[in-house]
Amino acid sequence: MELRRVEESIFKILMILSLVIVMGSLLGVIGTILLKGLPALNIDMLTKTAQGGYYLGKGGGILNAIIGSAYLAIGGTVLAFFLSIGIAFYLQKEYSGGTRLSNLTRLCLDILWGTPSIVYGAFGFTVLMFFHMRASLLAGIIVLALLELPIMTRAMEEVIKTVPQELKEVSYSLGATRLETTLSVVSKQALPGLLTGVLIAFGRGIGDAASILFTAGYTDRIPTSLFDATASLPLAIFFQLSSPLPQVQQKAYASAVILLMVILAISITTRLLSRKYNKYIIK
Amino acid sequence: MNIRRLKDNISSRLMLAATVFACLLFFSMLIGLYIRARPILSLVPISDLLFSSVWGPSDGKFGFLPFIMGTLWVTGLATIIAVPISLLSSIYLSEYAGNSLRNAVKPLIDLLAGIPSVVYGLWGVLAVVPFIKNTLAPALGVETIGGYGVLAGGIVLSIMVFPIIISVTGEVLRSVTQDMREVSLSLGATKRQTIKHVVLRKARPGIFAAIVLGFSRAFGETMAVLMVVGNVPKVPASVFDPAYPLPALIANTFGEMMSIPLYDSAILLAALMLLIVVLIFNILARMVLIKIEKGVI
Structure with missing residues (x-):
């Protein structure tokens, strides 16, 4: 009898310890980056592009990477949105009828979700070579859109599935078509979830480096057309860190703080949005 | 009236097109990479590619063994570290923790999942x-x-797979009905015995799926591993040795591979290998999870 009690408490201590490790590692990662990065962060980093001699430790900042990442992630997210929303709507019973196609699509999306981003990058690169094109903003946007597609679609489909069937049937009984019902009933009801899906995918897109390593390229200038190569924040961190000069490595830390802030902002916005909009949902 | 019908019809077709596109995307990746990897597959026997440890692209030697072993070492170590910690945390959150703790921890786990891999690196x-x-x-x-x-690669990777294993295990544990727990408790079992003999037994296939998903995520992770693993193309002999996993090989050699014959084909073969392994793991895990959702297991 006593033995069981002892076993129970040892087990409990181990569990709490594990949770402390998980939470501690989150704090450790964020803390380390802030501690090392904040002292290196200054206004020039945010407002200037990389000047001549930047990689030798001279002046300038990473505005080119910030703008580049914004272009890439916004472009990729917008493109992924139009595909994802269509797929997520189509997976409703009214359209796909819960058929083999919808099951196959779900399986494909799951596999795509698990596909490493470096494979997207390699595939994107082979397509570029096939068309004899060079790394560009457009190619980066397309690869990021493909990378975000499964994340966004699965998140959207999860919430669309929760819209009560009765609610839709009321709309159908008033003579509305599937499209009208989907746009004015389903999407309103699912709005917070849809937005969350978009934001999660955006966060994934802005932080991914492996997929755009060969497809978006890297440059010190802000891209002016879709066919220019473009810098990005994750790659800025990666390249600056591989420099042997401590001054340049410092800038990698600062860039990581900027990227981390973006991710934190997305995470907080997601929470606030779902709290705000949840009030308007018919339960 | 007809306009409304027409709109409904057209939009439905567009959505169908997007859906078919998503299905085709994966297959085109598989086929595209296979076509590009074929030159090396037709010249070098597959056993040489997989089991030779001589890597000298300029001499036409393409032995992937150091990279495959590097991947297995790093991923294996990450799984060994991550599995007990994630499972214990997940069990605590779903069986012991109160609602307020659970609600406070969940966003943090999501945040852990959202941190970019270069930041982890x-x-x-x-x-x-x-x-x-x-x-x-x-x-x-x-x-x-x-x-x-x-070791460095394994530690960094293990933290990156915490959120995946924790959240999938959490869902699986929640799918075990309350009745089953109560029956066990009413027979005088302690909470831990109930969890061990009832909940975990029932959830075993799902936990297996969670681990497989975590493993497959770790398998393809590139940037974070690349930054800490040392990148020496030699089969590691201990956890303190450097390694050179497949994704790191792809990322590091893309720039230079065009000048050497067959090099690009070899690198895209590496990408194909990753894709196939991840495919097998994902199908395995998803099949188990789908069965659980339907209540078969």
């Missing part, structure tokens, strides 16, 4: 690598190359 360089170099390796009396190696 940087953390590895700033915290894990110096720790191994200055504290752990001298204490154990082993040589490392500046702290970079399998």
Whole structure:
């Protein structure tokens, strides 16, 4: 009898310890980056592009990477949105009828979700070579859109599935078509979830480096057309860190703080949005 | 009236097109990479590619063994570290913790999942690598190359797969009905015995799926591992040795591969290998999870 009690408490201590490790590692990662990065962060980093001699430790900042990442992630997210929303709507019973196609699509999306981003990058690169094109903003946007597609679609489909069937049937009984019902009933009801899906995918897109390593390229200038190569924040961190000069490595830390802030902002916005909009949902 | 019908019809077709596109995307990746990898597959026997450890692209030697072993070492170590910690955390959150703790922890786990891999890599360089170099390796009396190696890669990766294993396991545990727990408790079992003999037994296939998903995520992770693992193309002999996993090979050699014959084909074969392994793991895990959702297991 006593033995069981002892076993129970040892087990409990181990569990709490594990949770402390998980939470501690989150704090450790964020803390380390802030501690090392904040002292290196200054206004020039945010407002200037990389000047001549930047990689030798001279002046300038990473505005080119910030703008580049914004272009890439916004472009990729917008493109992924139009595909994802269509797929997520189509997976409703009214359209796909819960058929083999919808099951196959779900399986494909799951596999795509698990596909490493470096494979997207390699595939994107082979397509570029096939068309004899060079790394560009457009190619980066397309690869990021493909990378975000499964994340966004699965998140959207999860919430669309929760819209009560009765609610839709009321709309159908008033003579509305599937499209009208989907746009004015389903999407309103699912709005917070849809937005969350978009934001999660955006966060994934802005932080991914492996997929755009060969497809978006890297440059010190802000891209002016879709066919220019473009810098990005994750790659800025990666390249600056591989420099042997401590001054340049410092800038990698600062860039990581900027990227981390973006991710934190997305995470907080997601929470606030779902709290705000949840009030308007018919339960 | 007809216009409304027409709109409905057209939009439905567009959505169908997007859906078919998503299905085709995966297959086109598989086929595209296979076509590009075919030149090397037709010239070098597959056993040489997989089991030779001589890597010299300029001499036409393409032995992937060091990279395959590097991937297995790093991923295996990450799984060994991550599985017990994630499972225990997940069991605590779903069986013991109160609602307020659970609600406070969930966003943090989501945040952990959202942190980009380069940031993890940087953390590895700033915290894990110096720790191994200055504290752990001298204490154990082993040589490392500046702290970079399998151990650093495994630690960084394990943290990156925490959120996946924790959240999938959490869902699986929640799918075990309350009745089953109560029956066990009413027979005089302690809470831990109930969890061990009832909940975990029932959830075993799902937990297996969670681990497989975590493993497959770790398998393809590139940037974070690349930054801390040392990148030496030699089969590692201990966790303190450097390694050179497949994704790191792809990322590192893309720029230079065009000038050497067959090099690009070899690298895209590496990408194909990753894709196939991840495909098998994902199908395995999803099949189990789908069965659980339908209540078969």
